[in-house]
Amino acid sequence: MxxxxxxxxxxxxxxxxxxxxxxxxxxxxxxxxxxxxxxxxxxxxxxxxxxxxxxxxxxxxxxxxxxxxxxxxxxxxxxxxxxxxxxxxxxxxxxxxxxxxxxxxxxxxxxxxxxxxxxxxxxxxxxxxxxxxxxxxxxxxxxxxxxxxxxxxxxxxxxAAYDPTWLSNVRWLAGYRHDRFADEAVGARLCEVFADGASLMDGAAEVGDPIAVLPVLFHQMWSHRLGTDLSQRLDAGAWAWDTAS
Structure with a gap:
């Protein structure tokens, strides 16, 4: 050595x-x-x-x-x-x-x-x-x-540093890291909707009222149950998918 x-x-x-x-x-x-x-x-x-x-x-x-x-x-x-x-x-x-x-x-x-x-x-x-x-x-x-x-x-x-876009995205998801944002029924439905991939807002709207669904969706992304490209800006049109599919 x-x-x-x-x-x-x-x-x-x-x-x-x-x-x-x-x-x-x-x-x-x-x-x-x-x-x-x-x-x-x-x-x-x-x-x-x-x-x-x-x-x-x-x-x-x-x-x-x-x-x-x-x-x-x-x-x-x-x-x-x-x-x-x-x-x-x-x-x-x-x-x-x-x-x-x-x-x-x-x-x-x-x-x-x-x-x-x-x-x-x-x-x-x-x-x-x-x-x-x-x-x-x-x-x-x-x-x-x-x-x-x-x-x-x-x-x-x-x-020494993190990529600013990646860091901004993870910081946003970190706001939903607590288990209080977990919902088993909504989470299971999200995995179904995103099985073949979908944009965040379209997929959330298919499950229910986005105001209620998006916090669960972001918790799923923080927990790696849903995946997305974090090198790109996380917005309504960002593509996401079920990581188990």
Whole structure:
């Protein structure tokens, strides 16, 4: 495995993590922490909010786990929403652990922004930072985190931005992510109407009053029961289909 600037000469078994377990901070070698449910971990540091701060912390309601997840920037909020929307993600947490390693001169640390668990049981570690804001020190930490993930079979992803059209569409659908918009009878009828594909408004009107049907339809799209091309603007004429057909 290649050595990176941020990790120096660190070996795989020299990476350590610190995380919260039972209200206490626990620290152990990363190779011995692979089975920890980091997707349910408490954040290892606070999300401060104060007058005049330049970042935008807050809480995102994740329908995937039916709980709130913290974020510290709009980009992190967008990533939390993207993870919530992802069909293969079963859980995720923000600031799940501290990663420690030696760069050859001193011990360094980094708290990744998110850990996500996939349906197949594998893990994904995510950092969020716009490209123009990545300094050399940040790049070293991201490279070391990627090396640590490689050492235990996790994926690593550095998110700089999302396609604006895709993000706008998913943000709209996220407004209907809660199960209160689910309706089994209307949902089944929508799947029938969209079996061979139809435009959103035409399909909704065939099921019933669009005012009542569209919230269920958007929930179906958020839940991936109905599909559409999210790279295109989501409007009344957008084409959708039953994903099971």
């Amino acid at each position: 290649r050595a990176v600037e941020g990790a120096g000469a660190a070996r795989c078994d020299e990476f350590q993590v610190a995380f919260v377990e039972g209200g206490d901070e626990v620290r152990r070698k990363l190779v011995h922490a692979q089975e920890v449910s980091f997707e349910r971990a408490s954040a290892v540091r606070d999300f401060p909010s104060y007058r005049g701060q330049r970042n935008y912390p807050g809480l995102y309601y994740a329908a995937t786990m039916d709980e709130h997840v913290g974020y510290e920037s709009w980009l992190e909020r967008d990533e939390a929403m993207a993870l919530d929307f992802a069909v293969d993600v079963v859980g995720f947490a923000s600031q799940p652990f501290w990663l420690f390693w030696s760069d050859g001169q001193r011990v360094r640390s980094h708290a990744p922004d998110f850990f996500a668990r996939l349906k197949d049981g594998t893990g994904v570690v995510i950092d969020c930072r716009p490209s123009e804001r990545i300094r050399s020190r940040d790049a070293g930490a991201f490279e070391a985190t990627e090396q640590a993930c490689d050492s235990v079979g996790w994926q690593y992803r550095l998110v």
